[in-house]
Amino acid sequence: MKTLKKKFKTYNPKLKEECAVFGISNTPEASTLTALGLHALQHRGQEGCGIVSFDGEKYHSEKRFGLVGDNFNDEKVLKNLPGNYAIGHNRYSTTGGTALRNVQPFFADTNSGGIGVAHNGNLTNAITLRNKMVEEGSIFYTTSDTETIVKLIAKSKRPKTIDKVIDALFQIQGGYALVMMTQNTLIGVRDPYGIRPLVIGKLKNSYVFASETCAFDIIGAKFVRDVENGEIVYVENDELKSIKPFPQKKVRPCVFEYIYFSRPDSILNGKTAYEYRKRFGAELAKEDNLNADLVVPVPDSGNAAALGYAEEKKINFDLGLIRNHYVGRTFIEPSQQIRSLGVKLKLNANVSVIKNKKIILVDDSLVRGTTSSKIVKMLYDNGAKEIHVRIASPEIKYPDFYGVDTPTKKELLAANKSVDEIKEFIKAKSLKFLTLDGLYRGMGFDKRNDAYPQLTDHHFTGDYPVKIIDELGEDKVTQLSLLSTGSSN
Numbered sequence: 001m002k003t004l005k006k007k008f009k010t011y012n013p014k015l016k017e018e019c020a021v022f023g024i025s026n027t028p029e030a031s032t033l034t035a036l037g038l039h040a041l042q043h044r045g046q047e048g049c050g051i052v053s054f055d056g057e058k059y060h061s062e063k064r065f066g067l068v069g070d071n072f073n074d075e076k077v078l079k080n081l082p083g084n085y086a087i088g089h090n091r092y093s094t095t096g097g098t099a100l101r102n103v104q105p106f107f108a109d110t111n112s113g114g115i116g117v118a119h120n121g122n123l124t125n126a127i128t129l130r131n132k133m134v135e136e137g138s139i140f141y142t143t144s145d146t147e148t149i150v151k152l153i154a155k156s157k158r159p160k161t162i163d164k165v166i167d168a169l170f171q172i173q174g175g176y177a178l179v180m181m182t183q184n185t186l187i188g189v190r191d192p193y194g195i196r197p198l199v200i201g202k203l204k205n206s207y208v209f210a211s212e213t214c215a216f217d218i219i220g221a222k223f224v225r226d227v228e229n230g231e232i233v234y235v236e237n238d239e240l241k242s243i244k245p246f247p248q249k250k251v252r253p254c255v256f257e258y259i260y261f262s263r264p265d266s267i268l269n270g271k272t273a274y275e276y277r278k279r280f281g282a283e284l285a286k287e288d289n290l291n292a293d294l295v296v297p298v299p300d301s302g303n304a305a306a307l308g309y310a311e312e313k314k315i316n317f318d319l320g321l322i323r324n325h326y327v328g329r330t331f332i333e334p335s336q337q338i339r340s341l342g343v344k345l346k347l348n349a350n351v352s353v354i355k356n357k358k359i360i361l362v363d364d365s366l367v368r369g370t371t372s373s374k375i376v377k378m379l380y381d382n383g384a385k386e387i388h389v390r391i392a393s394p395e396i397k398y399p400d401f402y403g404v405d406t407p408t409k410k411e412l413l414a415a416n417k418s419v420d421e422i423k424e425f426i427k428a429k430s431l432k433f434l435t436l437d438g439l440y441r442g443m444g445f446d447k448r449n450d451a452y453p454q455l456t457d458h459h460f461t462g463d464y465p466v467k468i469i470d471e472l473g474e475d476k477v478t479q480l481s482l483l484s485t486g487s488s489n
């Protein structure tokens with residue numbers, strides 16, 4: 001979910017996980033099950049969370065800043081969300097300030113009844129559509145591109161809600177997964193390339209839609225299948241129906257779901273994210289002739305790749321860094337002073353393991369090099385002999401516009417420096433990235449098919465499946481006055 005930006009200087013350019021969606025049909029305690037599902041999906045966004053339920057007559061909505069477990073943890077709040085249908089959302093904002101009105105799901109009354117919408121991803125033409133609607137007299141209440149979708153649905157002249165949704169989908173472009181709810185209909189949508197993920201589960205007679213399968217495990221639901229690229233699924237009278245209104249495209253899921261976003265235990269295309277990450281580590285080891293005393297992961301992002309690397313090379317694996325699990329990301333945000341402590345808040349060197357050792361330090365990805373440079377220094381300061389950094393994905397050279405929010409090349413280290421220069425920058429003894437071929441081998445392909453790439457991988461290749469229509473920049477967006485309101489709602 002993209003938030004339109006007024007002040008770029010307040011924008012934190014680090015990659016972000018962007019949002020989780022969840023929805024469940026026809027079950028008692030729908031909102032409690034939704035809260036549990038969102039809890040399992042917490043890694044996709046920690047800034048805010050919300051649930052909308054439908055009780056057969058009325059919709060109910062509760063939205064909060066912060067974590068699901070801190071907000072939807074007692075009967076009081078869940079009692080405010082009665083009904084057998086519910087959808088929910090975890091948000092990761094991409095601006096410095098945030099507002100409760102930007103927390104999803106969004107809800108709107110249309111002339112065919114109410115609709116709740118939860119959205120993961122980014123539209124590449126949201127600003128263009130929004131500006132046009134503003135010119136025509138529309139009023140926007142939030143700064144989120146999700147409101148553009150809601151408005152397009154509401155504006156459609158088609159009588160049936162599902163047709164209104166199709167009307168809206170034909171106008172939007174980008175990478176998106178949507179979970180929506182109308183009176184007794186749960187709807188799930190995945191963009192034409194399947195860039196953002198959405199899966200279907202079953203719990204007794206209910207259907208569940210979620211960003212990842214780990215949300216099914218927590219509530220005891222069975223994983224049925226992925227929503228296909230360009231597919232609209234909806235549950236009416238306990239029956240799952242499917243429509244594919246778009247011209248058929250080849251599926252190209254976002255490679256970053258495999259590398260970083262998804263929880264290791266979630267299933268992506270038949271395997272857990274953990275298995276892929278171990279294979280990325282093993283491929284990295286195959287491309288590398290270095291030997292060392294120890295392989296150390298950057299916890300937790302590098303754990304699986306480091307294990308795969310160590311197993312392949314038959315080098316000892318050990319925990320040279322200890323993570324404080326009680327540091328929420330939001331805790332790191334507030335002031336520059338706290339932020340500059342950065343990695344130290346989260347990680348500490350495990351001296352007994354690293355002292356006088358030649359270490360291969362493995363992480364899943366390198367964006368601005370902040371994490372790696374701080375960790376390399378920390379390990380040297382605590383007596384490590386040599387640090388060799390290995391990254392289990394290729395150099396990120398191109399910004400993302402579909403939900404992994406790195407809007408400018410300037411912020412990406414590998415877009416501006418050679419591998420050797422990055423090595424100097426992070427002060428490592430040596431540095432290697434997994435090759436693109438190695439990444440594709442780790443995914444189970446022989447190589448990248450350049451004519452029909454199997455993944456959305458523009459981060460490394462510059463090959464964007466969906467055109468960017470919006471011109472990004474503060475002067476390109478109309479109606480920005482509420483962006484300066486910071487954290488008020």
Ligand code: AMP
Nearest residue numbers: 015016017260301366367368369370371
């Ligand atoms: P950096 O410190 O800027 O080089 O970022 C690299 C670190 O960020 C690695 O430890 C990654 O695991 C982590 N990372 C990768 N992708 C993301 C993302 N989308 N959001 C937050 N962190 C990420």
